[in-house]
Amino acid sequence: MWGYRVPAGVMKHYTPADMIQMYKYQEVNGDTTVFVGEKASADRRYSYFIGMENPNLSRYVIFYDNQVILHSEMLRDPDYHFTLDEIREYAAIIEKKSVYIKEVIEDLNLTTRLRNKELSLQRKTVNMVTLLRSIVIDILNDPKYANRHIEFAFSEEYIPVEADEILMWRAINNLIYNALVHNDDGVKITVSVEKKERVRITIADDGKGIKKEELNRIFDRYYRGTNTGDAHKGSGLGMAIAHDIIKAH
Known part of the structure; x- marks a missing residue:
């Protein structure tokens, strides 16, 4: 309804999901941090965004697991006397949760840098046949x-692409794992690459599919469709990262 010094291209209307995305991330540019708030006036409530264009100003969303804190406090408490097996069990839980938090923070940092064009691609000539074959083998080697x-499948043995090999690996890997964790064990996944006018990489499966009304949301950060099963315990950023890597290329 009102704006002051609003950057060009910024949306005029926002859904609740859009507001959450704007609050969690710097969606304007790499130097801008956006704050979200609300103001009540008579019979109306107004939401507002205030963007601070200052590269020295940052805001972070922190994730933590109460169980990690609980287990660490118990181990430190002198009134508890644990067996060696109990100590190892709690230490394993703390380690697992700490690794998860580390992965979430790293994923959050990566997708924010990609969207704000703060990450330079390290391009080199990559044979996509070799890269894709290695990804498939690596996944099948996971017990x-x-x-x-x-x-x-591939149309020819050598299909060169100028790409950032590490990031491209990450994008393709995320897409294949997405097909694995959202489907039953009997799903058939086909990974293929062919070269015509352009190089086309296809990852297809005969699984549950995605509901039509969810298709335009699957690349949103932290969005999870209704087909998400218990096996999917990632950061919630996998599909968004894959999308941003491909878009950056």
Whole structure:
């Protein structure tokens, strides 16, 4: 309804999901931090965004797990006397949760840098056939997915692409794992690459599919569709990161 010194291209209307995205991330540019608030006036309530264009100003959303704090406090409490097996069990829980938090923070940092164009791609000539084959083999070597059905096809043995190999690996890996964790064990996944006018990489499966009304949301950060199962315990940023890596290329 009102704006002052609003940057060009900024949306005029926002859904609640848009507001959450704007609050959590710097969506204007790499130097801008956006704050969200609300003001009540008579019979109306107004939401507002205030963007501070200052590269020295930052705001972070912190994630933590209460169980990690509880287990660490118990280990430190002199009134508790634990067996060696109990200590190892709690230490394993703390380690697992700490690794998860570390991965969430790293994913959050990566997707924020990609969207704000703060990450330079380290491009080099990559044979996409070799890269994709290595990704498929790496996934099938994971004991959790050793019995899954993943096929790999290619139109020719050498298909060069100028790409950031590490980031491209991450994007393709995320997409394949997404097909694995959202489907039953019997799903068939096909990974293929072909070169015509352009290089086309396809990751297809015969699983549950995605509801039509959810298709325009699957690349939103932290969005999870209704087909998400218990096996999906990631950061909630995998599809967003894959999207941002491809878009950056």
